[in-house]
Amino acid sequence: MDIKDLTRVESQLMQVLWTLQKAFVKEIISELPDPKPAYSTVSTIIRILESKGVIGYEAFGKTHRYFPLISKEEYMRHEADKFLGSYFSNSVQDMFSFFVREKKIDLKDVEQLLKMIDQIKD
Template sequence: MDIKDLTRVESQLMQVLWKLEKAFVKEIIGELPDPKPAYSTVSTIIRILESKGVIGYEAFGKTHRYFPLISKEEYMRYEADKFLGSYFSNSVQDMFSFFVQEKKIDMKDAEHLLKM
């Protein structure tokens, strides 16, 4: 499957769908932080996600129940690969070095990760 980039808002809705597994628009809105977006706004973003091929739906009369077509892990892998390629020329060593230098990870944690 060809995964498409998601905007911050699209990603936020996907987080809700991954959590709920299947949901109607009202249920999705209920999981979003305040202030809640308008129903029409969420519906529009849902249609965009559908056009990107990352969600599907089941029809229930005039309403739809939406569900993810890609797993959270698949999307995380896509984003991680993109991040590694864009910023570190696909070098895990360069990425680790950067995070150690920036004190985002200490050597003990880095060694533990390398043993995994």
Template structure:
């Protein structure tokens, strides 16, 4: 799997939310200032070549849908991010954010409480 550019990831976020859509649907959901229709169309075709999306053809019109689930890409991205910036260590990542945000012990305990709650939930929630 390849890492996405910022523009590609933005289009994928919209497609993951929509589940499927035409270029005009994707364009509607993008924030202002909106890119040109042709720009979005080009990005979607690049995503298709990278294996992230496919489409159903209706004549000359294509309805696009994601091939790569959001969670799969999230896992890939975070693994690369951790490896590239924190030597693969989640502890170093958490320590970095705790220092950057000047978190006190109470805030760290609250964060740990949320993590424990999230870990105890079934994965499909």
């Protein structure tokens, strides 16, 4: 499945849908931080997400209950791959080196990563 990139606001709505699994627009709005966007604004963003193929809906008369068509993990994988390719030429080593140089990874993180690597080896 070709996953489309999401804007910051679209991603924020998807976070709510991933948490709730199924929701009406009013339920989505209630989960958003203050100041709450207008119903029409959220409806418009929902339609955009629908056109991108990341959400679907069930019709209940004139209203719709929306649900994600892709999992949070699928989207995280898409974003991670894009990030790795865009900034580090698909090199995990270059990415890791960058975070070490920038002091974004501490010794505890390194120990955890080494444990994960050992598990992969076994």
